[in-house]
Each structure stands twice: as structure tokens, then as C-alpha cells.
Amino acid sequence: MKYQDYYKILGVDRSADAATVKGAYRKLARKYHPDVSKEPNAEARFKEIAEAYKTLKDPTTRAAYDQLGSYQSGQDFQPPPDWRQRFGDGQFSFDDIDLADLFASVRGGSRRTRGAERGLAVPGQDFDVAVRIPLIDAYRGTEVNLDLAMPEYDAQGFVHRVPHAFTARIPKGATDGQRLRVPGKGGKGLNGGRAGDLFLAIEVEPHPLFRVSGHNLYLDLPLTPAEAILGTSVEVPTLGGPVMLKVPAGTYAGQQLRLARRGLPRPHEGEGDLYAIVQIAVPRVTSEQERALYQQLAERSTFNPRAHFT
């Protein structure tokens, strides 16, 4: 088991009183809570902070923590021999748990373990895990391999980390930030209680070409001035393969040309759309002949895009 210095995590001395510990926690919670923080790695940081506070705020668990001794953060350690007798069952194993699991047990368990002790059916916990997929997999659907080490309570209320491996099939059309449910793959129920669920929080990786909003996709479509003025047909990439797009004569910069049903599939039926956003591109280098032709056009044209300035 690796040691974590809970006092250092909260930024307080080992002699800090309860009010100081609480104040330090509140300040850090505001900064790193995943529901409100945009700090990098906020979720992992907050998990450490919350565990440190849960242990140090209660006099019993704080005393148990202090009795472990003092080590370097990340150092492998074993609690002193008499610690097990004082704060845990003599048969308790430290081999497959971490410090957070240890103090979850010392805290005497939750409603779950107390219910289990009375022989009641207790449902398993739900868990959340983030799954990152490329946009093409969100479009097609995909399978992700999940190797999870889930905390499970035994009948005595002690927690162990149990490996679970399975493949989850993610349906097509999942969008960034969406949560999907894997039924029965959460924590084990006790006394015949139903297993909890696993919730997958989908993160869709940015794509070099397509931008996503809901189930619609957006793609920049550069055109030459001649193509925009005269109209043309251009090949446009989509997630389902390239398609030809008719560009009408007189197309202007910023115009959105809609390719119906070429966006992301919707969960139950239909698809979003793909919008090609027109940009007028000008060459940086032109030949003398091209410049001469542009000059003639400029002299003959009466088009004034700034007429509204006066």
C-alpha cells in the first residue's frame, strides 16, 4: 500500500485543529471540485483532497491515520502490527487495497454495509468512468475494452479491489459529454441486492476537419472567387465517405451549405446534418497573366461590397 500524506494534500500542519482542516478543505474544494473546476486534472486532485478531508475531519479516523506513522508520499508501507488489532479485524488484508479503501473500512462502512449486517438486500454502487473515443467511432459505434479494479465490500464490510474485464459496445451517435449506462457492471450488491451500474462519460476527441455541435457537423469549405461567382461541384469529405456538393453561382463567404443527414446519427432515429461553411480563398502568389486578368475584371466590375459604409 502506498502512503499518502493527507496533511500535505490539504496544506495543513499535523497539529492543525478541526476548523483549520475544514477551512483548508473548503478552499481546495472550490478550486478543484469537478462539477465547477476547469483546472487540469481536477477530478484526480479532488479525489485526493476529499479522501484526505474525510479521514482527518473525524477524530477516530484521524487518530487511526496518525497511528499509521509518517512516511514519504508514494512510499510503500505496512501499518504497524498492533494497528490491525486496534482499528481493523486481525485477519484484514492490506494487499489489494489502497489507503482510501482502508479508511472507508475504518469509517465503519456506509448504509450499505450496515444494511448488509442486518441481512437486508443492499444494491451495489454505481460507478463512473470516462471513455475517450475518436469522432469516427462516435459516428460508427465502437467497442471499448474496460479493465477496471472496483472496490467491493465483503460480508464483514471490508473492501477489496476486484478486477473486472469486459468489452462494452458503444452505440453509434454518442456525443461529447453524454453518459451511457452499462447495466449491472457497477459494484456488487449484498445479500441478493441488484448489482450497480457503470456509467460511461463519453469524451469525443477533436477532429482535424469536422467541428461538432450536438449531432451536427461543421466543415470549412474554401472556394476560389471564380468558383463562388460561377458555381461549381466540389468533392467534400464526410464521415461516411466523400460526396459531391453542388455550389450554386453567387455563393458568398460565410454561407452554410447543408448536406442533409451527413452528420452524426441520433440515438433513436435520424441523423444530424453536415454544414459546409464557405470561405473565399485568394492565392498568395499570382502569375503576371492572372494579375492582368484580375485588373481587367476590377476595372469592368461595378460591384461595391462597402456600399453600406456611406
Add this chain to the structure above:
Amino acid sequence: MKLRSAMDIMRVELTEVLWIDERHELSLRELAERSGLTEAELSELADSGVIAPVDPDRAPRHFRAECIVAAKTACRLRDDFELDAPGLTVALTLIERVRDLEEQLRELRAKAPRPVR
């Protein structure tokens, strides 16, 4: 809970992942059980409009399955910030507003063309 990279082992189980189906309904008791909030806390959140019952006139109250996400957020905030019911209502309302704004920003960014190189 640790998410490790795929190991070279035989995977015998392929599990279907389900949408949190907005058409599936949960009773107050079921939502309390799934979220970690008490029925009283959920009732207060429903009364303040933070989570909406399927039919406000129907008793007992039922909620769409997607309410699980808001209810679990509320439970986290209650536990992590020691918030009472009025505090939870304000926090959840603000979080919802931030999410709406982030969604609008994502949409605007998606629609805004990048400079042509």
C-alpha cells in the same frame, strides 16, 4: 477506480451499453436509491424546479431516467460541500446555466470558420 489499458486476455463478455433513456421512468424511491439523495431532498429539488417530474399532477411522482445525472450531481455537492437544500438548488441552477452557456459556446465555435491558410 482505475481504468487500465486493454490487456492481451481472452474477453468472453461483450456488453451492450444503453442510452440513459429519457422514456424510462423512475419512482421517487428508485431515484433516491440510485442517486444517494433522500426522498425528502429529491422532493425539495422537484418543488424548486431543479428536477422535473414527468407529470407534476401525478402522484406518486415519477422522473425521467436522465434525472439521475442531476440527482447524482446534487448528492456529490451535498457531500463534498455540505450544502443544505436551498444551497443545492442554487448550485444546481448555476451549474445548469453554465452547461447551457458552454453548449452555446461550443455551437458558436463549431459554426465559426477558421482562417484560410
